[in-house]
Amino acid sequence: MDEWNLGLETLNEVALNRLAEMLDNSNCGWRQLAAAFKEQSKFFCSEKEMTSCSLQVLNARGSPSRYLLSLLAEKKCPLALLLQCLKKIEHHNAASLLTTYVEPIKILTNPQTVQVPIGSTVTLVCKAVGPPGLTYQWFRKKEEVPGGNASELILKPAQEGSYICRVNSEGKYVFSGWAYVRVFRPYDSGSEVSFPSSVSRLCITEQPRAQLLSEGDTLLLECSAQGNPPPQFQWYHNQQPLLKAIRHFIKIPCVTTADRGVYRCRVFTPNHELWSDNVQVEIGPGSCAEAYWEANDEHKADSLPRQMGDLYATDKVALLMGNMNYAHHRELRAPMADVYELSNLLRQLDFKVVSLLDLNRHEMHRAVSEFLLLLGRGVYGLLYFAGHGYENYGNSFMVPIDAPASYTSDHCLWVQDVLQRMQERQTGLNVFLLDMCRKRNLNDDIIQQPGPLKVTANIVFGYATCVDAEAFEVNKDDLSNGIFMSFLKKRLMEQEKVTVMLDRVAEDMGRCELTRGRQALELRSNLSERRTLTDRIQAPECPVMASTRNLQWSIAHALPESRVLQFDCGVKVQLGFAAEFSNIMIIYTRILETPADIRTCSAELSDFTEGPEVDLKRTNQASLRDAGSLLLVMDDRLQQEQPRLFTRLCALQRLKNELSFTVCLHFQYDNLDEAVHEQRNVTVGKPLVSKLNLHEPHRLHTSTASFSSDLQSTSMPLYSSFAQDLQASLPSFTSASFAESTDACFYTHPGISSASDLRRINEPEENISPEFLMSVEPRASKSLTHAAVDKPPNFSHFHSF
Template structure:
């Protein structure tokens, strides 16, 4: 099939010259094409380059169209984008020519040899795939068959001879194989080929049915026939005979993608031969259709029905990682807001979201391993990363916060390795959204060699920027978005194929003055089905795997129960807990009851267990903002006279033992100046992601899908008893409201010790369209940002 993702340079010189001839005209020519390609910033040509195009007419062999095509090829214009632009300017001749050049004609169904009695009706079939507008021509020996301009040639009555079909697409054509039609005669006809008059004709009573299955299912095809003498059978897969498939049915247990294709059955006896219908069998993760088959016990087993295009996921899981506070590199601001906002949107699409901030190398590897345990056959897996990164030789690397100044691939997380491990889980869709720079890392000269990837059509890569380019943030107060997320959040909820949705994000970025020429989204995909992030979830037939996956996710998101502390003085204090991210938790204290003889009272937290990161200057603060949370907002339904204090715990993945802390109650009695203290130690177990023990050495995972599934079940079930004791529900009075808004700032760049930061660069005001853009209903507003405050695009840095 045609690969439209290839570059323009892959066309032959003859094809380029012919295309240039079509563009060398004043009505619908190269000037219109040059204007159309400007929708992508890298194809915005200068006036000098356009003048050079025009001057080509002064040369005897000069061609403005050929010169423009050379400019497009130099800037890596894809064949798909060129075709899109030619359609936009309505150059139908060039569109037809390019389509014919790129799209080869491929015969998918060959006509078959037949032997039939004299006077029978024969249908010869030929099917082809390729450019639109295919036409068919049938020939008998060297002569064209009258009326043979159809894919199914009906011979009534059949005429003996050799037949062949030519499939045409413009100036291109391809021939099918020869099909021989032979006529059988009765014993008294004088023919060399004869059969007794008592012989009955061969008749197929049940044709095999087309099926759409998932990997691991059982394929069962049946072809029933009647004849005298009794018929014999031979099954074919993609026109190749299947060894020992000589019964009226075939049964293939645990099919894989290698079993997809076209199946047919040759039914014959001593005198006759006939072929069944050619039936397609699709094998893919998570798909289902109206196909059914007979089980060994005679009962019909049905797959879940669906309409064409109504695909589903057996589950949806997302791992979101944002690295901000680097030890040896420039700190970032966007990942926190980006991860938080994307989490809110994905939850509305029924994703099980794991959101993590500021991970070191070991923690990133462990997080991915735990993420893989949540995947399974037909599951949609989405991995988002915001932070420093780089790309060498087509391999992308995510940089952890503890990477040294001159890091290499050994210090980072390799994206292609994660993809290979995801495919082993037989996922239905793999989406990678990488919001990071893709500059070369000159410190790293290692060329990684990824292992062989499975042949699947379910991978989508959305890069925030192009190869060898940087990704940026936009400054606005304390909150920031990356450029990529600023546009992605407006499109993510659309019920469109993932690639279509990302294409629209790319178009939005291309129309914005702020991003044009600086950052352009790059999309890579082999997605062959119309899968969307909004697809419904249909639980798999095995309820154990669904429940264990829910259990594993719940383990990493279990919050401590809200609890009441009764102090000896009569003061009652409530402790509440809320998750900001999967590894960041908010604890608040609230005074519920105070005796009348106590004038002032406050409850403060101290003496926390080692492991989590706690800024002591920001503990026990009167507001979430003062505690360091710029995202959550307290659901304010309580009287202001009930004081409350907030403490934010980060990096919970580094908690090695149960979390404990001291609640210190400070109070004063009426008419007494001395302050009295009471202390109470509280242990709340291992909240959120700390229960997964990401600090421990990497656990071994089986490489095969089956053994990996066994390990997944065992790992999940081992947590069952712990979960029953640790899954609370937040009290109504402890709820938090998650929120988001339009806001922007400077973003993830590639860091290197050898590169220098540019200085004295002018700041640019953001495009007005950002100030007037409407946020989707799926997003709310940050309470700590003001849309009318000025914010600027940060200086560009090359790290």
């Protein structure tokens, strides 16, 4: 049958949800179904995809089976193959249900228009074929006929009017043609009888009207029509039919610029059709999220003008990338300090920050894709890049660390493409801060043609330098800052419109004698509202959106849980973990307890899993500075009577398997001169950004789940293998409950109810674990020391990016 050759994506939501309900079990369910595809390599699910399915239980409305079906639909799995696999695992109910939805319903006999004398009996017949269990519903105009649940409708006596039959099968249905029953008196039998027929005249009595709206307004279009039988309606937007828009009007609350365009309505009966006028709907800038909040705020008067602070973000997300150690180009120093300081400032503004250093081309593309998953309607998105870059023909390109000597746009990340993808997420604000050169790349003669950008009036570009100019670094002690960041960090926290804040940064740079004529900030913007980076976060209409965004962000920011190792000799060693960036982690070891007969003792780490970058000369160092960390320098806060050894792991995004290493204990007994060694192997899972597997090929994004293109309708999963680590590292999750599953214990998030909850979940990013410091430091202590931050920059040495 042709229907079985169609893809799984052709099934409607009702069918998919019903199948998911049947497959959400441990005996004969989604796991067995996934295993049935083993021989079909194209449709076989990886271990990671199976884990993502399992994690759907974290959402109260999540379904592992529904997620699996979404994956199969994305892979274009044919319905015939799905049916074959359902039969293979002997899930007969699901196979029957699928058959019901796929087999078409066909009307073989339509009811006929009749004319009968008053008091007569009329039988209307509708016959159909299709899947088993067809049911019938008869209607007189829009009212269901009592007892009309068979293929034959017997009217005794006949009642005049329009009749239609609906044939149902599970979630599908088909309407028959209309039949008109005309009742006349006997003395009229000799006269010409005229009565409305199914081919009576169809006409539109009211046309829709063009509208000019702002984002957040409600769109209402109406199209009235008359006909016999009663007409049906189908609305179209930009020549595409709108799902479920089958009434004489459409109402779209909280419109965005994506809703602008041409609308028209198709009015039809079984024998006629008419089209309404084309109407243009224009939508100017605004905030749909703000419209929702204002509509639900009883204390806000409609007449109040829009003031600073009236605008909100549904969330704030930032991706910060700094490239320093280039393979074929001059190495840079500034990105590390710049990304670190900007991370601290943005966290204080309640941004969820992902900070990454030294990414290759593939990792940059994957990082941006993961960043886009955190965006959604009304979210403020900020992307910062520090490193080598260039600009050709108005297009900006960020250069990864593996770019060849003569690189082109094919080797780089295209900024305008990222912007276009951000717009698809219906963000409330898009901010790009590009701390890179904008010189022409003479090796690249390709003129990129970006797709059409939406007129959203919410875009801000802050370039560290102007067109065809360079950006510079400035030396400061052991750290180095870019000139742009040296001035930006002084203004970033100001409660001013983003463009006003950047204008002031430009003015500060212009007043500096050493930068004048060398580097000048350039601002490009179409921001029409007074949006600031300090705007408050207001929970979205659906509280699940905020919860799932926090969970997805937490995937890349969960540290391993601190642990104590008990060696056979009686020595206890503590392992602790701290994050310097989202892809750089510090491991420290500390001797907690030593038996009385052991004179000296030390614990060192070795034999690390392949993937992360570990400088063997800087492992097991007595200070963070010696270990290579110039930022988390806080030896003065540690109790020196308890010595620690520090090891710094970089490039965690390249960790393919779980991180493991060996703890080597070296000790000496009082009565022995020879040293004794003891080893323990330790596995700590996949810490921080390594859980996102940025090294893998780009994953498929479905439209209904975590790694999906729409956060507004679904939740994002939490990686089950580190659920307990998250419980320890995220304070706001301590009240979570645990639900038993056939496979594992899954962590259940209790939900987020206030902005304060959002801030609490935002705090753990790149925090140092509690064991790392003897006391919890205040939030402001996340920044560099005041001596380092406030020291006037030294511009004596310029280094071009």
